[in-house]
Amino acid sequence: xxxxxxxxxxTYDNGQPLHVLKGVNLSIEEGEFVSIMGASGSGKSTxxxxxxxxxxYDSGNYYLGGTLIKDLSETQAADYRNRxxxxxxxxxxxxxxxxxxxxxxLPLFYQGVPRRRRHEMAMDYLDKLGLKDWAGHYPNxxxxxxxxxxxxxxxxITKPKIILADEPTGALDSKTSVDIMNLLSTLNRExxxxxxxxxxxxxxxxxxxxxxxxxxxxxxxxxxxxRHDSSPFGADGIMK
Amino acid sequence: MKGLMKYFDVDRFREIYQTLVRNxxxxxxxxxxxxxxxxxxxxxxxxxQGVKDMIQVELQGFAxxxxxxxxxxxxxxxxxxxxxxxxxxxxxxxxHLRSNIPEIATVTGNLSVWGGTATYEExxxxxxxxxxxxxxxxxxxxxxxxxxxxxAVDMAQERKVCVIGKRVYNDLFEDGEDPCxxxxxxxxxxxxxxxxxxxSGNVSINGSADESVTIPMTVLQRLYNRGKTIDLICIVAxxxxxxxxxxxxxxxxxxKEHYFSPDDxxxxxxxxxxxxxxxxxxxxxxxxxxxxxVGFGTLLAAAIGVSNIMMVTVKExxxxxxxxxxxxxxxxxxxxxxxxxxxxLTIVSGMMGILLAVGSLSIAENVASASAGVPIGFQLSFGTxxxxxxxxxxxxxxxxxxxxxxxxxxxxxxxxxxx
Numbered sequence: 001x002x003x004x005x006x007x008x009x010x011t012y013d014n015g016q017p018l019h020v021l022k023g024v025n026l027s028i029e030e031g032e033f034v035s036i037m038g039a040s041g042s043g044k045s046t047x048x049x050x051x052x053x054x055x056x057y058d059s060g061n062y063y064l065g066g067t068l069i070k071d072l073s074e075t076q077a078a079d080y081r082n083r084x085x086x087x088x089x090x091x092x093x094x095x096x097x098x099x100x101x102x103x104x105x106l107p108l109f110y111q112g113v114p115r116r117r118r119h120e121m122a123m124d125y126l127d128k129l130g131l132k133d134w135a136g137h138y139p140n141x142x143x144x145x146x147x148x149x150x151x152x153x154x155x156x157i158t159k160p161k162i163i164l165a166d167e168p169t170g171a172l173d174s175k176t177s178v179d180i181m182n183l184l185s186t187l188n189r190e191x192x193x194x195x196x197x198x199x200x201x202x203x204x205x206x207x208x209x210x211x212x213x214x215x216x217x218x219x220x221x222x223x224x225x226x227r228h229d230s231s232p233f234g235a236d237g238i239m240k
Numbered sequence: 241m242k243g244l245m246k247y248f249d250v251d252r253f254r255e256i257y258q259t260l261v262r263n264x265x266x267x268x269x270x271x272x273x274x275x276x277x278x279x280x281x282x283x284x285x286x287x288x289q290g291v292k293d294m295i296q297v298e299l300q301g302f303a304x305x306x307x308x309x310x311x312x313x314x315x316x317x318x319x320x321x322x323x324x325x326x327x328x329x330x331x332x333x334x335x336h337l338r339s340n341i342p343e344i345a346t347v348t349g350n351l352s353v354w355g356g357t358a359t360y361e362e363x364x365x366x367x368x369x370x371x372x373x374x375x376x377x378x379x380x381x382x383x384x385x386x387x388x389x390x391x392a393v394d395m396a397q398e399r400k401v402c403v404i405g406k407r408v409y410n411d412l413f414e415d416g417e418d419p420c421x422x423x424x425x426x427x428x429x430x431x432x433x434x435x436x437x438x439x440s441g442n443v444s445i446n447g448s449a450d451e452s453v454t455i456p457m458t459v460l461q462r463l464y465n466r467g468k469t470i471d472l473i474c475i476v477a478x479x480x481x482x483x484x485x486x487x488x489x490x491x492x493x494x495x496k497e498h499y500f501s502p503d504d505x506x507x508x509x510x511x512x513x514x515x516x517x518x519x520x521x522x523x524x525x526x527x528x529x530x531x532x533x534v535g536f537g538t539l540l541a542a543a544i545g546v547s548n549i550m551m552v553t554v555k556e557x558x559x560x561x562x563x564x565x566x567x568x569x570x571x572x573x574x575x576x577x578x579x580x581x582x583x584x585l586t587i588v589s590g591m592m593g594i595l596l597a598v599g600s601l602s603i604a605e606n607v608a609s610a611s612a613g614v615p616i617g618f619q620l621s622f623g624t625x626x627x628x629x630x631x632x633x634x635x636x637x638x639x640x641x642x643x644x645x646x647x648x649x650x651x652x653x654x655x656x657x658x659x
Contacts, residue, residue, distance in 0.1 A: 075570040096560075
């Protein structure tokens with residue numbers, strides 16, 4: 001069991017207490033390709049933040065690769081994020097004044113990997129994602145799809161246990177969205193990478209093998225989606 | 241230790257260079273404040289030192305714990321004498337003061353003949369004859385380029401010998417020529433030169449050493465029919481004793497000898513060099529304090545400027561810092577990066593300020609030394625420069641502290657909350 005969530009509760013207290021996660025139980029096996037689907041306000045972003053050790057939870061237990069992720073210091077949390085989790089964001093979150101290859105190198109920089117070594121690794125990953133020629137370019141010189149692929153390379157470079165993607169296609173057109181989802185699907189199939197995608201688009205969720213529905217802070221239905229036919233728009237259709 | 245070293249590798253500096261260069265004009269403007277602050281501080285410090293040196297050259301060789309008594313006209317009637325009477329000090333007064341005031345280290349006389357002309361072969365030099373005794377060296381230390389000073393035998397035998405000042409030497413002799421043994425003529429009398437005094441001090445007590453022909457006091461007294469009189473009484477205090485007290489004790493003694501009222505404010509004129517020197521000393525202390533306050537204030541203002549800009553930078557970079565945190569930067573890494581940015585900005589611009597200050601002071605030093613003829617020290621000591629650097633480093637750290645703490649508080653979720 002790679003990820004084990006046991007009765008996770010989270011309440012935000014900004015003047016008025018807001019109970020966002022109301023006892024979430026969820027298990028994800030190694031090598032799974034899962035999507036978490038829900039409307040905005042359903043608590044899916046909060047769940048992703050907790051999975052990504054970006055946020056804390058109030059009660060319950062979260063095991064990642066057998067380690068209990070609870071009451072970590074900021075430094076420990078940073079270390080776990082760096083080694084175990086690769087992030088892909090809706091808005092790419094590349095650093096604008098760094099080139100593609102420098103962006104990909106950054107997680108290794110924080111691991112203390114020597115410059116030459118991490119440059120080689122970053123170039124390898126860019127090459128794999130077909131961006132070798134774009135290594136020296138800055139994010140604002142690239143298309144959305146290219147930027148997202150740079151972000152994926154950055155997420156992969158530390159060989160994390162899981163990839164967390166937060167609306168990875170949210171800022172992309174439908175064709176590029178299909179490309180990116182296919183890329184994630186390939187990574188899951190060929191590299192056995194565990195990938196969790198948070199989305200509100202059924203078309204995106206349909207690409208994944210398992211769809212976890214979250215509604216009002218609790219896990220609802222969990223669909224097995226091996227045949228990829230759960231989308232009302234049919235297979236391969238990502239509706240924008 | 242290994243973990244700590246991670247913060248000081250080349251990569252960190254590349255990161256910092258990248259961020260500083262990214263906003264070049266802002267970095268330059270911010271750095272300029274620090275640059276100017278340290279430049280002002282160091283330049284004023286060096287300048288103050290140089291001016292002090294220049295004044296000290298003027299005072300060179302002069303006893304600073306000295307006082308002088310000049311006989312004047314009486315202003316009150318006393319013991320049957322009318323006011324407006326003049327009196328003259330004599331060698332006896334010197335003996336009286338010496339035996340009655342134990343605080344005195346040296347008491348001696350000085351008398352002058354003004355408006356003389358010294359002649360050697362065809363060359364002449366306007367000068368003034370000055371009669372002193374050998375212990376006058378305690379008042380005004382001669383810098384003997386050639387020969388010796390007036391000695392006791394000269395006095396006792398009333399030898400017609402002289403020590404000539406620098407200007408007189410330059411007028412009468414070739415540069416580098418040893419005039420000792422040569423005879424120069426002054427007011428119709430020949431004197432054998434026994435020494436050349438090159439002291440460059442500019443304090444003029446009965447004429448400056450520069451343009452003097454100094455001869456034994458006894459000779460001057462005899463040649464010019466001055467009897468045992470002297471123009472003024474010169475006193476040096478023993479260490480730890482105050483000239484002020486000595487002068488206060490001397491007045492009644494002289495008053496008794498010369499029948500003037502000890503309360504007569506105008507019968508004698510006191511010069512208390514010790515007091516003048518201490519006033520000047522205090523002035524310099526005040527000026528250097530002012531320099532520190534102003535210079536350090538400027539520097540502090542510049543550091544606050546750096547802190548302010550770093551604050552804005554951190555605010556602008558919230559997303560970037562959030563991303564860094566999300567992909568594994570620890571809070572201490574973010575803290576040290578912002579601190580290092582601040583320290584490097586401060587030190588680099590400060591170093592340029594130090595360089596400019598050293599350069600300008602070196603020019604000032606050359607100009608001043610050339611015009612004074614002796615080395616004048618404007619330049620900063622190495623220690624001062626290092627102190628400047630330490631101040632910069634501390635200010636840089638302090639300036640970076642608040643922004644760094646703010647940056648450290650940025651949570652990775654802030655990066656995603658952006659849109």
